[in-house]
Amino acid sequence: MRCHKLVAYSVSAAAMVTLVAAGDAWEIKSQNKLVKHCANREGYDVCNIVLDISDTHALCSVCRLNRTIPDLAKPENRLRWSKLEQAKRRLLIGLMDLHLPLEAPVRGYSRGLCFDFLEDQRSNSDVAQKFITTGHRDGVITINILEADDVQRVWQREHVGERYRTLLGHMRHEVGHYYFELIVSDREGFGQIFGDVDTAYEKALKNYYARGPLPGWEQSHISAYASAHPAEDWAECFAHYLHMADTLETATAHRLIEQFSEQGDFEQLLLLWDRFSASLNEVNRSLGLSDAYPFVITPIVKNKLRFIHSAIARYVGLQL
Numbered sequence: 598m599r600c601h602k603l604v605a606y607s608v609s610a611a612a613m614v615t616l617v618a619a620g621d622a623w624e625i626k627s628q629n630k631l632v633k634h635c636a637n638r639e640g641y642d643v644c645n646i647v648l649d650i651s652d653t654h655a656l657c658s659v660c661r662l663n664r665t666i667p668d669l670a671k672p673e674n675r676l677r678w679s680k681l682e683q684a685k686r687r688l689l690i691g692l693m694d695l696h697l698p699l700e701a702p703v704r705g706y707s708r709g710l711c712f713d714f715l716e717d718q719r720s721n722s723d724v725a726q727k728f729i730t731t732g733h734r735d736g737v738i739t740i741n742i743l744e745a746d747d748v749q750r751v752w753q754r755e756h757v758g759e760r761y762r763t764l765l766g767h768m769r770h771e772v773g774h775y776y777f778e779l780i781v782s783d784r785e786g787f788g789q790i791f792g793d794v795d796t797a798y799e800k801a802l803k804n805y806y807a808r809g810p811l812p813g814w815e816q817s818h819i820s821a822y823a824s825a826h827p828a829e830d831w832a833e834c835f836a837h838y839l840h841m842a843d844t845l846e847t848a849t850a851h852r853l854i855e856q857f858s859e860q861g862d863f864e865q866l867l868l869l870w871d872r873f874s875a876s877l878n879e880v881n882r883s884l885g886l887s888d889a890y891p892f893v894i895t896p897i898v899k900n901k902l903r904f905i906h907s908a909i910a911r912y913v914g915l916q917l
């Protein structure tokens with residue numbers, strides 16, 4: 598904002614870089630490298646990634662993960678799409694930091710991760726689908742773009758009695774389902790901690806919506822919804838693990854905490870998180886805002902997060 602230099606993100610350097618004009622292209626001065634903007638920056642201002650000048654793609658690797666984007670003939674969809682892309686980038690950088698794979702072929706999937714940002718008749722009477730739910734199937738993360746509307750999302754959060762509802766939270770939950778198939782090889786160990794993943798899913802969800810969460814869920818689950826089914830419990834905990842890892846990484850980069858390594862000891866990670874999330878909540882209260890992290894990690898939940906930490910470490914260790 599002060600020097601007015603153009604900045605962008607370089608995936609290969611995993612860093613923000615400063616650009617200077619070089620004819621029709623741009624140059625990353627520090628690397629002596631010519632680059633071009635992703636087409637989604639030039640046309641729509643929703644992407645800040647640069648590609649190597651010789652790259653034959655018009656879109657960057659992050660934008661190429663989109664299978665469906667909203668109808669841009671509708672002006673309100675531009676802002677929705679921009680918010681979705683911001684959340685998606687936060688999600689992906691956290692996954693890359695953990696060395697989790699984004700692309701196929703991987704066990705059980707014919708394709709890697711991709712995204713469908715869809716509308717239903719609540720936001721667009723021209724589409725066929727009456728109701729699109731956010732979800733995951735075979736690597737495809739579907740997000741209803743109405744979730745990018747703050748008013749809609751907050752209304753929905755209050756309606757279903759949630760403490761926290763964000764685009765990033767949705768995405769982190771849904772990728773949890775994707776990585777379950779990839780990284781949980783110890784299904785018996787999973788069952789002992791989370792419950793039987795083969796429990797009838799449709800019936801369990803119906804039950805949850807009809808009767809509400811498991812009584813006393815606060816002791817055994819990170820959220821009410823996590824008590825709906827062991828697969829949902831895993832996805833909720835996986836999202837929390839990503840919240841913790843990414844927030845601590847950011848806090849380290851800004852020197853708010855001394856040091857943190859995603860690959861480090863779990864007890865250390867949790868200790869850092871306990872202290873840091875409490876401080877975050879106090880800071881938010883000082884500003885008159887709601888708690889940034891309105892959750893309690895009980896000993897049972899801690900065990901679930903430890904299982905996720907170990908599953909990621911084991912999987913990544915085998916791949917490297």
Ligand SMILES: [Zn+2]
Binds near residue numbers: 638657661
């Ligand atoms: Zn892009």
Ligand SMILES: [Zn+2]
Binds near residue numbers: 770
């Ligand atoms: Zn789910």
